[in-house]
Amino acid sequence: MNAFEYATALSPDSARSLVGNQGAYLAGGNDLLGLLKDYLINADILVNIKSLPGLNKIEPGRRHWTLGTLVTIAEIEDNAGLAQAFPGLHDAAMEIASPQIRNVATVGGNLAQHSRCWYFRHRDTVCLKRGGDLCYARESDNRYHSLFTGNTCISPVVSSLATTFAALDATAIVLRNGKETPMKMDALYHRAWENPLAHNSLDPGDLILRVEIPTSRRSSAYMQVSDKHAFDWALVSCAAAADVVDGKLAHPRVALGSISPVPHQVEAANQFLNGKTLDDETASAAADMILKEARPLEHNAYKVPMAHALIRRTLLKLKG
Numbered sequence: 646m647n648a649f650e651y652a653t654a655l656s657p658d659s660a661r662s663l664v665g666n667q668g669a670y671l672a673g674g675n676d677l678l679g680l681l682k683d684y685l686i687n688a689d690i691l692v693n694i695k696s697l698p699g700l701n702k703i704e705p706g707r708r709h710w711t712l713g714t715l716v717t718i719a720e721i722e723d724n725a726g727l728a729q730a731f732p733g734l735h736d737a738a739m740e741i742a743s744p745q746i747r748n749v750a751t752v753g754g755n756l757a758q759h760s761r762c763w764y765f766r767h768r769d770t771v772c773l774k775r776g777g778d779l780c781y782a783r784e785s786d787n788r789y790h791s792l793f794t795g796n797t798c799i800s801p802v803v804s805s806l807a808t809t810f811a812a813l814d815a816t817a818i819v820l821r822n823g824k825e826t827p828m829k830m831d832a833l834y835h836r837a838w839e840n841p842l843a844h845n846s847l848d849p850g851d852l853i854l855r856v857e858i859p860t861s862r863r864s865s866a867y868m869q870v871s872d873k874h875a876f877d878w879a880l881v882s883c884a885a886a887a888d889v890v891d892g893k894l895a896h897p898r899v900a901l902g903s904i905s906p907v908p909h910q911v912e913a914a915n916q917f918l919n920g921k922t923l924d925d926e927t928a929s930a931a932a933d934m935i936l937k938e939a940r941p942l943e944h945n946a947y948k949v950p951m952a953h954a955l956i957r958r959t960l961l962k963l964k965g
């Protein structure tokens with residue numbers, strides 16, 4: 646590990662000024678410390694943000710709930726009110742990693758975690774995402790990679806919270822250039838869609854402050870498939886959210902994780918589902934629309950039927 650300075654910030658503004666353009670924010674440290682130990686990133690200062698006041702709260706509201714960036718995954722899992730308001734978010738939190746990791750991993754750190762691509766994570770492989778010339782995964786073992794991408798890198802976003810927040814139409818509030826900047830999940834990851842070097846759309850020093858989740862979708866569900874029962878990222882994940890009125894979906898949204906650099910959403914499918922009563926046939930037609938443009942590679946074609954089944958099952962879990 647390279648040498649770095651260490652500081653604890655006591656306000657978001659001081660965190661921003663301490664981190665400069667070459668530092669990194671330290672939240673739970675689950676991802677960051679591994680990146681540093683494997684020389685995958687080089688930070689000249691780590692700014693501990695765990696003491697930032699007020700950012701560790703879960704606050705209910707009539708129009709939206711607010712999750713501070715320092716709320717842990719375990720706190721999401723254990724909060725009964727949140728589980729009732731957003732069952733899909735509760736189920737997503739429960740699937741993340743292990744209880745030990747969930748106890749320290751934070752909302753902000755989960756959203757900003759870096760690629761899990763094994764070529765990116767190998768310290769001796771300098772792929773496109775690390776500034777090299779080649780995407781090794783494209784011609785090699787791409788079993789965990791994307792079905793959709795807007796650039797040469799096929800590393801997908803693996804944050805389960807991002808997938809669920811996308812279905813819930815949540816907004817991350819990011820401190821950028823001294824201003825609170827709202828970013829929906831497609832904006833938070835859009836840069837990774839078009840730029841192979843990016844993991845998300847955050848600029849150096851951008852600080853996620855909180856996430857606001859609208860209460861307008863009272864039904865939500867989340868499902869994932871992983872190689873291992875626990876302590877593993879999803880091969881494919883799916884979140885769905887809607888208001889269900891007299892058995893009909895209102896404002897439905899479906900998002901998929903681990904198959905694209907952004908949580909994958911197809912607006913035409915959301916519109917198709919709007920006003921529909923769910924049954925197998927309707928859920929299946931929506932899944933067809935969501936996966937129509939999928940471009941599987943040599944080893945990841947299994948994700949297409951897996952995603953299709955997950956979309957159908959997740960949609961059918963939505964309750965009135």
Ligand SMILES: Cc1cc2nc3c(=O)[nH]c(=O)nc-3n(C[C@H](O)[C@H](O)[C@H](O)COP(=O)(O)OP(=O)(O)OC[C@H]3O[C@@H](n4cnc5c(N)ncnc54)[C@H](O)[C@@H]3O)c2cc1C
Nearest residue numbers: 670672673674675676677742751753754755757804805853
């Ligand atoms: C075995 C294993 C399985 C896992 N399975 C899953 C899974 O299924 N689904 C899933 O979603 N995750 C999974 N994870 C990932 C885990 O949830 C993340 O490592 C964790 O959420 C990172 O959170 P952290 O608070 O520890 O972040 P840190 O490691 O502290 O930070 C991660 C990154 O985010 C940046 N950062 C942190 N906070 C902020 C902020 N407020 N603003 C801007 N940038 C910030 C840091 O600088 C760093 O680059 C798994 C991890 C492990 C080890």
Ligand code: SF4
Nearest residue numbers: 762772780798799800
């Ligand atoms: S998928 Fe992205 S991270 Fe993985 S080898 Fe290709 S360029 Fe690198």
